[in-house]
Amino acid sequence: MRILFVAAEASPIAKVGGMGDVVGALPKVLRKLGHDVRIIMPYYGFLPDKVDIPTEPVWWGDAMFQKFAVYETVLPETDVPLYLFGHPCFSGRSVYGGDDEYWRFTFFANGAAEFAWNYWKPQIIHCHDWHTGMIPVWMSDSPDVSTVFTIHNLAYQGPGREMLEQITWCPWHMQGDNAMAAGLQFANLVNTVSPTYAEQIKTPEYGENLHGLLSWISGKTRGIINGIDTEKYNPATDRLIAQNFTPKTIEKRRLNKVRLQEESGLEINRNAFLIGMVTRLVEQKGIDLVLQTLERFLAYTDAQLIILGTGDRFYETQLWEISARYRGRISVQLLHNETISRRVYSGIDAFLMPSRFEPCGISQMLAMRYGAIPIVRKTGGLVDTVPFFDPANEQGLGYCFDRYEPLDLYTCMIRAYEGFRFKGAWEKLQVRAMSQNFSWYRSSVEYIKMYREVIGEAPELTDKEQKIIDQKVK
Incomplete structure (x- = not known):
């Protein structure tokens, strides 16, 4: 499968919360299982300190009356292709903040959609949080590209409908009071990062005023537990701790x-x-x-x-x-x-x-x-x-x-x-x-099933996938 991850964060080069851990770890595992997984994220001003980036872009695009460049590199210590969305609005030294945050990330989402239409076309775009909420709306007119939307933090829902209509393209059929709500409605499948949270957000206590919508779309909602990088975080080999142990x-x-x-x-x-x-x-x-x-x-x-x-x-x-x-x-x-x-x-x-x-x-x-x-x-x-x-x-x-x-x-x-x-x-x-197994290989089984479901394929693992996963989670 060809899968494009679109996110504001990716560990280890730009991590603020749990989203960064997911985007930095899951694509690496999926590629080892034989899938063509790539990431696109903003080109923040601090990234040259952490990763080698070519001086020439691989593609130029236009979105929201702005020109942007896309640079190609790889996520450190992996073989995951990493595309960086380059524009002066992301030249600062922080990921979030600023009066233009809503505009910046809506612009990034629009640029990522243009990238998927015109440069590298995936079967699935995996969107993360409100920053990418408009992508499922735009992709709803492209039947050959399916979308998965992951909720990492429901409390942050992005710009409201009025602002979106002022700054970007909103199709006539668009629904939703803000970017998060739009993404939830138009994504082919929605997942949260744990089964319990997937149920909790349907209630007023946890739903952040979206509990009604989340109950309505519950048929396309999944809950998949996050994993951790058990190779990187291994007390038996970790060089950053004083004494290794098992x-x-x-x-x-x-x-x-x-x-x-x-x-x-x-x-x-x-x-x-x-x-x-x-x-x-x-x-x-x-x-x-x-x-x-x-x-x-x-x-x-x-x-x-x-x-x-x-x-x-x-x-x-x-x-x-x-x-x-x-x-x-x-x-x-x-x-x-x-x-x-x-x-x-x-x-x-x-x-x-x-x-x-x-x-x-x-x-x-x-x-x-x-x-x-x-x-x-x-x-x-x-x-x-x-x-x-x-x-x-x-x-x-x-x-x-x-x-x-x-x-x-x-x-x-x-x-x-x-x-x-x-x-x-x-x-x-x-x-x-x-002794617990919190490996991403365990969680990847459910993600692969979800991806195959969204493109209409049988969810069963291939023999090759099953063999690799059995070796990693034994």
């Missing part, structure tokens, strides 16, 4: 904890219960619950906390002030750093993720891959990836709570703290978490 050598992991404490300014105590967060500091991630709970939890226990991330200035300030009052017990690193994140995953005892909503979540899977036990709220993809830990029957993978309330989070954290005191049982839980 489920069979879990005792070696303790050195990573001590080293993390040294590097982050925490009191060196291998017996302390060390909790970590690698997250965006925004309301969605439950930071307000953490702020309401943290000091009481520290008063009751000898636990430590390390937080890595950036976000809302209010949350950054509050966490910084608390860390100043609890020196040696709280470390707040207000930055995004891949090396530090790997060291956090490999050194902490538990990973905290009390999200208000979570379409899928990548961090909890990375944490388990490195032997950190999740403490999560039961919502979205966290339900699908972190089954409740039952110590009596030695089942489950993490500590979970239901209500989005400080008391519920506090109780869950205390349960995890008490569980950590039983070292033998805790290590068994770590080994079980590390």
Whole structure:
């Protein structure tokens, strides 16, 4: 199959959220399974620092009364062709933001459609979030090109209908109050990044005012769990962590904890219960619950906390002030750093993720891959990836709570703290978490079935595909 991914992000060169992880990992796996998968994304001003880009474009196009260039390179450390949409409006050093954000990404979507019509014609265009919402509308007049639309974050829905009609081409038959709604209605199939979230967004609590539409199109909606790059994120070979380890050598992991404490300014105590967060500091991630709970939890226990991330200035300030009052017990690193994140995953005892909503979540899977036990709220993809830990029957993978309330989070954290005191049982839980298969090869099976469904082919895997997947997920 010929598949074109159109997205605002692609890891490792431009990553802000989970979309970047998906777009940077899934095409690589699909190509290994024999499919011609390519990516087109904006040519941000910082990309020459991260990838070699030819000086001459492979194609020139016109959209929204603007001329643009398309440059061809490859996604780093892969064989995935990467097309970069070049225009001065994307020359800044950030992915999102600015007063012209709606115009910029609508222009990009329009240019990507022109690229697919006139330069490289795929069978399927895989669109990601509102930035590409208009593409299914335009492609509805091209029966030989099918569209799949993935919801990564329903809260951001793009420009409204009135603005779209002012800046771009809106066919007479177009429906939808904004770019996200239009994409949902006109895509041939819609998928979210977890089965639970696919059901939750049909309700007023999670639907972001689109729950009625999402219920109406539920027949073409799918929920497919994200994966992680198990070759890149492998504690047995990861060069960014202090000590490599495997489920069979879990005792070696303790050195990573001590080293993390040294590097982050925490009191060196291998017996302390060390909790970590690698997250965006925004309301969605439950930071307000953490702020309401943290000091009481520290008063009751000898636990430590390390937080890595950036976000809302209010949350950054509050966490910084608390860390100043609890020196040696709280470390707040207000930055995004891949090396530090790997060291956090490999050194902490538990990973905290009390999200208000979570379409899928990548961090909890990375944490388990490195032997950190999740403490999560039961919502979205966290339900699908972190089954409740039952110590009596030695089942489950993490500590979970239901209500989005400080008391519920506090109780869950205390349960995890008490569980950590039983070292033998805790290590068994770590080994079980590390042994889970969160590979993209597992998730690719469902994506291939969805792609074949959208172009009217039988969904069964070929013998070659099945053989490769069996080798990778054994």
